[in-house]
Amino acid sequence: MDAYILVQQLFNGITLGTIYGLIAVGYTMVYGVIRMINFAHGDVYMVSAYIAAIALAVLTFFGVQSVPFALISVLVITCVITAVYGWAIERVAYRPLRGSTKLAPLISAIGISLMLQSYVQIAQGARDQGVPTLISGAFRFGDGVHFAQITYMQTVILFASLIAMGILTYVINYTRIGRECRAVQQNIRISAVLGVNTDRIISTVFVIGAATAAVGGVLVTFNYGSFNFFIGFVMGIKAFTAAVLGGIGSLPGAVLGGVLLGLTEALFAGYVSTDYKDVFAFALLIVLLFFRPYGLLGRPEIQKV
Amino acid sequence: METNRILTLAKQALLTFTVSLILFAPISGLVLEGFGFRNELVRAVLLAALVAVGRVVLSVVGMTALGRKLAGSAARNGGGVIVMTGNEKSPVLILALLFAAGLALPFFADKYFLGIAILALIYCLLGLGLNIVVGLAGLLDLGFVAFYAVGAYLLALGYQYLGIGFWSALIIAPFLAGLCGMILAFPVLKMHGDYLAIVTLGFGEIIRLVLNNWLEFTGGPNGASVPPPTVLGLEFTRTAKQGGVPLHDYFGIAYSADYKFWFIYLVLFLVVCLVIYAVERLRVMPLGRMWEALREDEIACRSLGVNHVFTKLTAFMLGASTGGLAGVFFAVHQGFVNPTSFTFFESALILAIVVLGGLGSTVGVIAAALVLTILPELLRDFAEYRVLIFGVLMVAMMIWKPRGLVRVRRPAFFPSTAPRGDTAPLSVSPEVAR
Numbered sequence: 001m002d003a004y005i006l007v008q009q010l011f012n013g014i015t016l017g018t019i020y021g022l023i024a025v026g027y028t029m030v031y032g033v034i035r036m037i038n039f040a041h042g043d044v045y046m047v048s049a050y051i052a053a054i055a056l057a058v059l060t061f062f063g064v065q066s067v068p069f070a071l072i073s074v075l076v077i078t079c080v081i082t083a084v085y086g087w088a089i090e091r092v093a094y095r096p097l098r099g100s101t102k103l104a105p106l107i108s109a110i111g112i113s114l115m116l117q118s119y120v121q122i123a124q125g126a127r128d129q130g131v132p133t134l135i136s137g138a139f140r141f142g143d144g145v146h147f148a149q150i151t152y153m154q155t156v157i158l159f160a161s162l163i164a165m166g167i168l169t170y171v172i173n174y175t176r177i178g179r180e181c182r183a184v185q186q187n188i189r190i191s192a193v194l195g196v197n198t199d200r201i202i203s204t205v206f207v208i209g210a211a212t213a214a215v216g217g218v219l220v221t222f223n224y225g226s227f228n229f230f231i232g233f234v235m236g237i238k239a240f241t242a243a244v245l246g247g248i249g250s251l252p253g254a255v256l257g258g259v260l261l262g263l264t265e266a267l268f269a270g271y272v273s274t275d276y277k278d279v280f281a282f283a284l285l286i287v288l289l290f291f292r293p294y295g296l297l298g299r300p301e302i303q304k305v
Numbered sequence: 306m307e308t309n310r311i312l313t314l315a316k317q318a319l320l321t322f323t324v325s326l327i328l329f330a331p332i333s334g335l336v337l338e339g340f341g342f343r344n345e346l347v348r349a350v351l352l353a354a355l356v357a358v359g360r361v362v363l364s365v366v367g368m369t370a371l372g373r374k375l376a377g378s379a380a381r382n383g384g385g386v387i388v389m390t391g392n393e394k395s396p397v398l399i400l401a402l403l404f405a406a407g408l409a410l411p412f413f414a415d416k417y418f419l420g421i422a423i424l425a426l427i428y429c430l431l432g433l434g435l436n437i438v439v440g441l442a443g444l445l446d447l448g449f450v451a452f453y454a455v456g457a458y459l460l461a462l463g464y465q466y467l468g469i470g471f472w473s474a475l476i477i478a479p480f481l482a483g484l485c486g487m488i489l490a491f492p493v494l495k496m497h498g499d500y501l502a503i504v505t506l507g508f509g510e511i512i513r514l515v516l517n518n519w520l521e522f523t524g525g526p527n528g529a530s531v532p533p534p535t536v537l538g539l540e541f542t543r544t545a546k547q548g549g550v551p552l553h554d555y556f557g558i559a560y561s562a563d564y565k566f567w568f569i570y571l572v573l574f575l576v577v578c579l580v581i582y583a584v585e586r587l588r589v590m591p592l593g594r595m596w597e598a599l600r601e602d603e604i605a606c607r608s609l610g611v612n613h614v615f616t617k618l619t620a621f622m623l624g625a626s627t628g629g630l631a632g633v634f635f636a637v638h639q640g641f642v643n644p645t646s647f648t649f650f651e652s653a654l655i656l657a658i659v660v661l662g663g664l665g666s667t668v669g670v671i672a673a674a675l676v677l678t679i680l681p682e683l684l685r686d687f688a689e690y691r692v693l694i695f696g697v698l699m700v701a702m703m704i705w706k707p708r709g710l711v712r713v714r715r716p717a718f719f720p721s722t723a724p725r726g727d728t729a730p731l732s733v734s735p736e737v738a739r
Binding site: 037050053054055092101102103105106117119120121123130233282289 | 328335500660664692700
């Protein structure tokens with residue numbers, strides 16, 4: 001019987017973890033390029049959840065019945081609009097601050113985070129919102145009383161995340177834009193000298209980060225069905241923990257960190273306490289930054305003067 | 306030439322309008338109602354138009370002479386510091402007047418205004434505390450509210466379990482909060498800007514979640530009640546509940562619920578003055594100078610022999626102590642504490658006070674604390690826009706004047722042999738001093 005609970009928690013942990021990984025990509029890429037934590041990233045994810053619900057409502061209004069078509073169109077619409085959010089945030093709040101004091105971009109990011117939360121709260125109301133269940137049902141293992149199940153929606157999450165990660169890996173490794181991103185990550189000044197339009201690449205990174213967060217946002221929204229204007233905060237810290245766990249700046253690290261965090265958190269929630277699972281994640285973050293700030297796949301950064 | 310410029314402006318406006326329309330259309334334009342939506346697209350289009358017009362106005366202003374001057378002052382990053390020559394008139398008279406006015410305030414204010422004044426002073430205290438950490442030492446602490454919570458819960462739980470009263474809490478709180486600050490500071494000592502910010506954020510949330518979930522000890526979301534203050538065994542309640550004598554009976558005057566607030570205000574005011582004095586002294590002491598030096602360049606400081614562990618630790622502990630003090634006053638003023646008072650929003654609000662006051666400037670922080678607490682009370686109709694405006698102000702402030710609105714004044718050193726007054730100070734120019 002216990003084995004089924006364990007398997008169940010592992011399933012849940014992996015699905016949750018891939019979502020953490022998707023959102024962690026935004027942190028990791030932005031950090032890799034401009035060495036700054038984008039505090040507003042969690043709120044970009046929150047905005048994407050609202051856009052997904054609104055897009056679904058509009059599609060239903062126009063009489064779209066087919067579930068796969070609705071899901072895919074919602075995904076595409078949300079990604080595009082959220083990407084514009086990512087672009088605009090970088091353009092308005094971070095670009096004017098290049099070369100300013102160390103604290104300036106961080107404080108500006110917190111400002112953006114507050115703005116997004118309060119904007120959504122004012123425009124959409126403070127109450128919890130929801131989406132209808134699109135895909136119900138599950139694969140079950142075990143007998144009638146003791147069983148572990150993986151819902152169809154969780155399967156969709158796994159596949160969609162895999163596809164998103166695949167596309168991302170392709171873009172970063174095999175396209176011109178990806179090559180430029182990697183160059184800027186290694187050394188922003190030299191890339192500028194060699195003719196890379198660094199401002200454009202930084203914008204691109206924000207766009208990619210926002211779009212992957214949007215994939216996560218859509219999937220979470222359809223999985224849990226409810227959300228509010230405050231979800232970005234906790235999700236943001238957890239995704240950041242995932243990014244640090246895997247080594248900030250490393251793309252595979254973000255995914256690995258996400259899955260690891262998801263698994264440990266699910267096991268903690270299953271066996272120790274659900275009330276304290278957020279405390280566990282935050283404490284993990286503090287311990288991690290103390291003992292291994294460069295994560296599992298990262299390299300320690302040597303500061304030169 | 307002119308047409309060219311107008312064409313550029315038009316292009317700019319169109320681009321801004323399109324982008325903002327994409328941003329605003331889903332969130333402002335289509336409001337979720339159950340699984341359906343309500344059409345508010347007009348609102349979104351108006352917002353987008355507003356943003357586009359704003360952008361064009363900014364560009365046009367940027368072309369005029371005044372605009373160039375403003376942009377120039379932004380580019381200079383706030384212009385550095387004013388180095389005092391040593392000939393300034395001492396502001397003792399003004400300070401004494403302000404002090405007297407502050408002491409006299411409760412006799413002229415009604416209960417409602419006094420409540421706001423107490424709140425404003427509490428935020429002054431919080432701002433001053435965070436200013437040590439963020440403004441002076443340059444360590445971005447996003448979990449400052451945790452120390453505030455420690456102070457507030459010390460009084461509430463200390464009374465419940467140990468029978469601690471207001472005065473004992475007032476003395477213990479700075480030490481307890483300072484201890485928490487030290488516990489937090491040790492792991493973050495070797496971290497820099499971003500990591501430090503996120504760790505302190507996590508710490509603040511852990512404290513809040515524990516307060517929220519540990520039902521048996523803290524009362525969880527229901528909170529805990531706080532005893533009313535006493536002074537020398539005199540109580541402010543109508544009938545004595547804590548084994549003392551009611552104040553109005555002792556002096557033979559009529560009972561009024563206001564006495565309690567007068568008392569809280571006066572003690573708080575004195576504590577704020579004391580903290581301001583301490584911070585101002587610290588700034589010109591070696592410790593304060595080390596904080597500011599560390600903020601500017603840690604590596605340089607360490608190679609010059611500044612003990613960065615000690616410096617950061619003291620900044621964290623002194624900041625935390627001040628936060629703990631503020632917590633005690635908050636608890637005694639509210640008469641009740643629960644975890645919803647200690648969310649990240651509160652931390653962000655305190656940070657907004659420090660940022661808008663101009664990182665590091667005591668006068669600025671006090672002004673910002675007063676403005677940011679009194680203004681929302683006056684503009685009750687715009688209460689829901691409060692956080693939005695804070696966010697916008699934080700971003701605008703960082704773009705326009707990342708060093709703050711108030712210029713930092715700094716005393717100059719004089720060679721001890723030279724007669725005062727007729728020699729130039731040793732600091733050569735503001736740029737060098739910065």
